[in-house]
Amino acid sequence: MSNAVTVERVYNFSAGPAVLPEPVLEQVRDEMLCLPGVGSSVLEISHRSPAFEEILDNTTQGIRNLFQVNDDYEILFLQGGSRLQFAMVPMNLIPAGESADYLVTGSWSQKAAQEAVGLTDSKIVWDGKPDRYRSVPQTGDYETNTAARYLYYCSNETIQGVQFQDHPEGKNLVCDASSDFLSRPMDISKHAVVYACAQKNAGPAGVNVVILRRDLLDAIPDGLPGYLDYRSHVDAGSRYNTPPTFAIYVTGLVLNWVEQQFGSLESIQKHNEQKCALLYDVIDRYSDFYIGHAVERDRSKMNVTFKFDNEKFDALFKTMAAERQLTNLGGHRSVGGIRASIYNAMPVAGVQTLADFMEEFAQQNG
Numbered sequence: 001m002s003n004a005v006t007v008e009r010v011y012n013f014s015a016g017p018a019v020l021p022e023p024v025l026e027q028v029r030d031e032m033l034c035l036p037g038v039g040s041s042v043l044e045i046s047h048r049s050p051a052f053e054e055i056l057d058n059t060t061q062g063i064r065n066l067f068q069v070n071d072d073y074e075i076l077f078l079q080g081g082s083r084l085q086f087a088m089v090p091m092n093l094i095p096a097g098e099s100a101d102y103l104v105t106g107s108w109s110q111k112a113a114q115e116a117v118g119l120t121d122s123k124i125v126w127d128g129k130p131d132r133y134r135s136v137p138q139t140g141d142y143e144t145n146t147a148a149r150y151l152y153y154c155s156n157e158t159i160q161g162v163q164f165q166d167h168p169e170g171k172n173l174v175c176d177a178s179s180d181f182l183s184r185p186m187d188i189s190k191h192a193v194v195y196a197c198a199q200k201n202a203g204p205a206g207v208n209v210v211i212l213r214r215d216l217l218d219a220i221p222d223g224l225p226g227y228l229d230y231r232s233h234v235d236a237g238s239r240y241n242t243p244p245t246f247a248i249y250v251t252g253l254v255l256n257w258v259e260q261q262f263g264s265l266e267s268i269q270k271h272n273e274q275k276c277a278l279l280y281d282v283i284d285r286y287s288d289f290y291i292g293h294a295v296e297r298d299r300s301k302m303n304v305t306f307k308f309d310n311e312k313f314d315a316l317f318k319t320m321a322a323e324r325q326l327t328n329l330g331g332h333r334s335v336g337g338i339r340a341s342i343y344n345a346m347p348v349a350g351v352q353t354l355a356d357f358m359e360e361f362a363q364q365n366g
């Protein structure tokens with residue numbers, strides 16, 4: 001039977017799950033029936049087989065190489081998304097009666113803080129809510145508690161489109177890097193824990209990368225349920241239960257693509273800076289028409305968010321954009337407006353097409 005379907009890929013600005021590199025999708029397609037030398041699909045092999053062992057090792061090594069993660073850190077692949085890390089981090093890192101400090105810069109860190117405050121005596125030491133989460137704090141804007149076990153931040157708020165340009169000052173940093181992981185270098189050695197769900201920059205939905213400083217394992221409170229205790233996953237090499245093998249495999253291919261295509265995270269950072277500048281340039285030139293959400297200093301290089309003075313333009317913008325194959329540009333349901341997510345795999349041509357359209361739209365309607 002012939003399946004002659006015309007496949008035309010659009011420019012997909014989805015916030016996640018999001019666009020993946022085309023060479024990765026092609027390799028997944030080519031290897032779907034049979035992994036080279038294995039005789040079965042990656043979907044069909046045991047998580048304890050030598051073939052999967054190699055995939056897991058390569059994926060771990062890819063992260064170690066790109067971020068220069070040293071042996072003081074474990075790299076885990078877990079399920080439950082970043083949402084589970086909102087709970088696992090305080091459960092594992094904060095002994096009974098103790099606390100951590102949270103910087104709340106948008107919807108995701110707010111949810112993480114809420115979880116920690118519910119489980120422990122943790123404190124919110126900076127909250128951007130009164131300013132509608134348009135910025136992130138600078139050193140001196142917040143005071144940490146000396147007894148706090150860690151300082152938590154979200155490097156890039158996917159919904160509001162604000163990003164830390166560098167890590168905040170504080171000891172034992174814990175970072176939710178879900179939406180800018182792999183998009184720029186990151187000094188892992190300044191962190192106790194860095195975690196990220198894969199479905200934005202690193203791979204498909206289903207796997208969470210957790211980079212964890214080893215010495216923290218010694219202080220994990222006893223009595224946690226097995227899956228929720230980091231030690232279970234460290235001891236079992238991320239195979240305490242059956243891990244999301246396919247998602248780990250695709251993440252490994254994305255890491256290879258980053259290495260081959262860009263060579264380093266410094267290089268991909270430059271590429272991402274050029275891409276977002278195309279959009280922010282239009283927003284700034286038509287600032288009476290496009291109302292950018294983030295303050296200029298803290299603009300996200302991954303999620304470009306803006307609104308119109310008149311909400312009637314939201315629908316028109318999305319409809320006209322879709323006619324040009326520019327899709328999934330709606331802001332998150334909690335904030336509305338427009339959000340263009342331009343992760344690593346979004347080509348420059350896609351961002352340029354969007355920038356050209358925005359210019360035209362402003363000229364016609366502004």
Ligand code: PMP
Nearest residue numbers: 081082083108158176178179197
């Ligand atoms: N943190 C951030 C910054 C996110 O963008 C998301 C997902 N959009 C999450 C946490 C939650 O991730 P998950 O759905 O994998 O639990």
